[in-house]
Amino acid sequence: MNISERIDFITKNHIHVCRSSTLKSHFRDLTTLRRWPYFFVLFSTGNELLHCIENERVHVPLGHFLFVGPDRYHSFIDGQDGDFWVLYFDYGFYARTPNDAYFIQNNPLFFDLDKIYISKPAIDISEYVALQMEFLEKLITKIQTPLVIDIIHNAVQAILLRSTFLSQGLQNPEVQYNNIEDRKIANQFRELLHIHYQQEKKLDYYANALKTTPRRLNQAITNIYGRSAKQLVTEKIFEESKSLLAHSFLTIKEISYSMGFTEENNFSAFFTKHSGYSPKKYKNLQLNISAV
Template sequence: MYIITNQLRENGFSVNRLDQIIKRNNNKRKFNTLEYFCIYIIMEDIQLKVENNIYDVKAGNIVFVGPHKNVEFGNIHGYDTFLIVFSSSFYERSIKDSLFLNSQLFFNYNSDIFIAPFINIEQMRVVFMERMENFRLKDKSLYVSAAHNAIERLILDAFLHIPTEEVKKDIKFDYLYCVNKFKVILQRDYKKAKKVSHYASELNITPRKLTEMTEYVLGKSAKHVIIEKLISESKKMLTYTNFTISQIAYELGFSDEGNFTNFFKKHTEKNPSEMR
């Protein structure tokens, strides 16, 4: 999925037909959503296998899939299934956006996916997909803005199909707000601060409380979130730069190459040199 990855790296999101993605994936139908959020616009009957659970989805539905899910598409042409893939950093511009991303749409307690119907297939094809392509061809900034608005529209429409009491029960505004702020601060400080206590202090809460919040919202401890960020950035630098391992260790704030190598090997079971 090299081309898709480039689109995501450049814009923070991508919109593609399923058949195009399968072709770029060497005709394989198995994918992992990685850290991305996915919305599948289904305009043909399709079978999905997500985390080894099979779902038969009829045309006229939208499927919401959260990060780090294994997905396999059934044997269809894929001309009429569209995949919208985007990062949290692309979508989150406000607390409201964070609430949407951390809602039952993408983190459903009862299922690995959330399915919501839409009314008119042709309207979805023309108004949404063709309109998006027109924005892409006209201007990049307009395309990005239109993509955000289109994703929000799909999310809002899907919320109509979640019972009101479930929406209220699912959302802890203070937790989501703090976790969102934590991720922003982590993006700023991950090279110099690797302890939970630093980020908790920035948020004026205890390390224990921060971990409670990240476990509720993300399903992982604050320490795990920090480690994942460091490993992710390490892999990027090892793969896409010509820096020596010593230089990468310095860039990421480790005391020396040995310290960085031990950290990387502990959490990936590989030496940094194996990534080159």
């Protein structure tokens, strides 16, 4: 995946709400497993909702939300009996402030790749949520004045805040919130890393882009995340490598080059160190899972 394909961090201020029955008018190839450049929130209002995530059919009960982030491979399933609501938006729409950017970048609903988050409101407010979706669907078709954008943003934020709180609570004791400048640097670093991780692995590049020093960059990242900037770069490359091995038709050699490794052996050593499996063995394991 090259930089131009990471439009989820390049596209700005895109949001849409529609019923599943009209989704085909917005997207082609709905049933193809792929990464979508949006954050998706699906809400089941008819029968049980089915969605495919990482080759797995996910069952979403009536009155529940399903959250899918832009780093996951997923697809829609044809032939479902019930209708459901689909809300999707890009990073630029939500990240209006440093706090918004931090919240969406680190939200487990979208970025905990070890889990799939399905959320039910604390009380039965299915009819209210459906009415809210219908209201947003109509509102989005109107002129996008600042007031209208505020209303839409606040409605999306309310859904995410409630669901994040219900899933595991809003406060993470490992995260530091007290330094606004550190958080600003951390947000900008994550945005740059999301786009440039394949070509740029050295901290000098990111420090120069942020008009700071590698030492100051690393200090800010450590203060916010409790891990070094280098560790975040490594984690990003590893997670993207796993996705390509599991879901792309690229050879291991092609994946190693796409991840910025000049030699396949170096990539193999890197991947084996962090996963415990060689790239070939990991790819075969994923193929066996998808064949089940």
